[in-house]
Amino acid sequence: NEETFDKQDRDYFRSYSDIAVHEEMLSDTIRTNAYRHAILKNYENVHGKIVADIGAGTGILSIFCVQAGAKKVYAIEASDMVEQTRRIVDENRMSDRIDVVQNKVEDVVFPEELDVIVSEWMGYNLFYESMLQSLIHTREKWLKKGGLMMPSAASLYLAPFTDEDYPDRLELWSDMYSLYKVSMEAMKPYAQKCIASRVIIRSISPESVQAHAHKVCCLDMKEVQRADIEKVQNKFEFRCFGHSEIHGFTTWFTVDFPGGTSLTTSPYSEGTHWAQTLLYIDQPLDVEQDTLIRGTISISANPKMTRYLDISLSYRVGEGPVYHKYYLMNDWIT
């Protein structure tokens, strides 16, 4: 029946993406080394301590914690990946120090309180499919007073951007005449609308950023409450860097670790697998030096499908008309 088919379907999908996801994350040396250096640098806070690694995956962060001297690490992973996690822990001869637990983190009963919670919980656009709600739950229930969160803070940034390839992409429709002697100018407005219909994950150059970034939110991981992240809403104001065409708004994020290290997905820094999140607008905005763009961004879990994000954007140039744009982030396009 349909249900059996769907299950089979998902199993097939999962089994390929499982490896592709881990290949991507571990090949991302910016990400993995940020955690490695942060954990090793926090040697004094980790040595002899009880640690939980939330969403452990291959278990690499748990292993870093043992390398930093952790007494015990609970590596929590809900998926069937745990079979591989256990093999990797054995291969590294750490099975006496790392307990691999297959469970949803909300349902885990830890045998003791935690000194440290480490997690690589960040999704695209920081919040997409993120484990943040589960993480807060674990912190509230199991972290000792004075315990450590790694990372300890997370910030989301927003800035207008220009896409140098945008004119070429539309120009394709003009090229149809020279290629095939068929006119397709009529496709351009439709193409513009389509391009702006979805959240895009892609790396942009630092030069594409057209104003100083605005900090949409800054979460203190020890303090943030579940209600705080149900809806993140914030006003922004940008003064443009010069004459250009704005094709949309881009977000990136930074997480900070205790002791001063951090990991950023900013276009000004070396690229990560998160790239940047691009929210294209329907019509480019022509701006000059110091042109004012004001607006509001709001990011919340979709009420029906909580893994998905509703992103609302309103913006205006100077005293011009206010534009509204809504994106359902239920997937992304690269």
Place this chain on the structure above:
Amino acid sequence: NEETFDKQDRDYFRSYSDIAVHEEMLSDTIRTNAYRHAILKNYENVHGKIVADIGAGTGILSIFCVQAGAKKVYAIEASDMVEQTRRIVDENRMSDRIDVVQNKVEDVVFPEELDVIVSEWMGYNLFYESMLQSLIHTREKWLKKGGLMMPSAASLYLAPFTDEDYPDRLELWSDMYSLYKVSMEAMKPYAQKCIASRVIIRSISPESVQAHAHKVCCLDMKEVQRADIEKVQNKFEFRCFGHSEIHGFTTWFTVDFPGGTSLTTSPYSEGTHWAQTLLYIDQPLDVEQDTLIRGTISISANPKMTRYLDISLSYRVGEGPVYHKYYLMNDWIT
């Protein structure tokens, strides 16, 4: 409710992919020029004739037919793309010659019999999400005796291949130690299994092909019956080109047009957006010059979800053990 959400979901997806799909198809000059040249070369068979373009999309094939002198073209397109098709037809001043019809082709009542049916119906692996069943239906019901099918024939080929990047991809797990001082050799068997779990669409080099290709099927578009393509099954025998490691089997296809032009997705020819279809096997096969690989391939519509393909493969090296492999092609990985 869920249903509303799903619909919204699909609409969002569709609107981005709609443009991306057409960008890809029209940027594929091998594909589009094959049709253009075939239609113009068949000037005598198209001039003054009644044509149907099945799955018209942007309408470019319909326009080529008018350029070749067609009296009337029925451009059949089921999706909302028809709004754009009509604009493009208007822009090319062909609205008196091209009737854009939004309907499933099975439900179209043509006002007259057809002299020519043109269609770009081929999917990945030839049969994936293809419109072939609908096309046969239209041919049986509406094509005049002696009428023309464009393309007039389609063939699917199979060959064993070697993937030069395969060792590197697995080697990533050995690299973990030098990168992060964490051993992950244990991931290799799992990674191999995952890589082989899905149908991959990717271009391979001519040098990757390790034996003369076997023709799995050859469909005469005037004769092929719906029952013929419900299940395409065929035995194969390969004699390997030399010492190498076989990582799987690849398929490609060729379609022929009346008058001698053709379009191929072979790795020996210039690349198209179809690339090649790769069926990875769980364990590479070591072969020498003239090593015999025998087996059977079977491709059929999934009985529950007819847009999807069931692909079964059995193969053996010489007198060695027979391996069986099943793929559900419900999507593809690039």
